[in-house]
Amino acid sequence: MRHFLPNGEELIIRPPVITDAIGLLRNFQRMTQETDYLLFTPGEALEMTERSEEDYIRTYLDNPNQLMLVAIVNDTLVGSVTVNHSGYQKKAHIAEMGIAVERAWGSLGIGRRLMTAMLRWAEQHEKIQLIHLQVFGNNDKAMHLYRNFGFLECGRLPNGIQQKDGQYIDLVTMYRRVKP
Numbered sequence: 001m002r003h004f005l006p007n008g009e010e011l012i013i014r015p016p017v018i019t020d021a022i023g024l025l026r027n028f029q030r031m032t033q034e035t036d037y038l039l040f041t042p043g044e045a046l047e048m049t050e051r052s053e054e055d056y057i058r059t060y061l062d063n064p065n066q067l068m069l070v071a072i073v074n075d076t077l078v079g080s081v082t083v084n085h086s087g088y089q090k091k092a093h094i095a096e097m098g099i100a101v102e103r104a105w106g107s108l109g110i111g112r113r114l115m116t117a118m119l120r121w122a123e124q125h126e127k128i129q130l131i132h133l134q135v136f137g138n139n140d141k142a143m144h145l146y147r148n149f150g151f152l153e154c155g156r157l158p159n160g161i162q163q164k165d166g167q168y169i170d171l172v173t174m175y176r177r178v179k180p
């Protein structure tokens with residue numbers, strides 16, 4: 001899907017191909033350096049390899065219950081959204097999403113477009129009835145984005161995250177029904 005950013009640049013949102021592995025890896029490594037709102041630390045992201053990213057992409061391409069969409073600007077992978085399925089039959093109707101957009105490309109509506117495309121996929125999926133996610137309780141921007149799309153807070157694990165400076169942050173669960 002082609003879009004245009006407010007600055008006129010072209011944004012492409014599409015499923016990944018295996019050769020996106022290096023772009024996805026670099027994007028993720030840059031993101032863990034610039035934000036504390038992801039679960040991975042920069043050190044953990046540095047342990048990933050192009051090969052492990054190829055395998056990671058395959059887990060989405062090979063599973064119709066999972067989704068990855070990547071956001072490309074100027075041939076650079078700048079963000080992604082994922083929907084993960086547990087594989088358990090008893091949880092066949094629910095799936096967990098995650099999203100990340102690099103700061104240099106932030107607040108241009110890329111997150112909104114990734115969310116829109118992800119929800120369209122989930123609404124058309126034959127089994128998925130509900131999407132849930134976890135977000136750090138101090139991540140106001142992400143929670144604002146999720147609320148814009150009708151996600152509601154349904155739980156909070158007190159001090160569920162400990163940042164590198166020792167500070168504890170609640171881990172918030174949000175959900176949205178995608179079928180009536």
Ligand SMILES: CC(C)(COP(=O)(O)OP(=O)(O)OC[C@H]1O[C@@H](n2cnc3c(N)ncnc32)[C@H](O)[C@@H]1OP(=O)(O)O)[C@@H](O)C(=O)NCCC(=O)NCCS
Nearest residue numbers: 037099100101106107108109110111112135140141142144
């Ligand atoms: C959260 C994230 C995905 C948003 O992506 P994005 O492309 O910048 O989002 P958009 O430009 O589409 O929309 C951002 C919205 O947040 C709002 N916003 C910006 N800064 C904000 C802030 N500090 N507090 C609350 N809302 C804020 C914008 O106004 C916009 O809302 P609007 O459409 O109602 O005006 C991105 O910032 C990101 O990846 N952050 C780091 C990783 C992360 O937090 N991932 C989510 C983990 S749960």
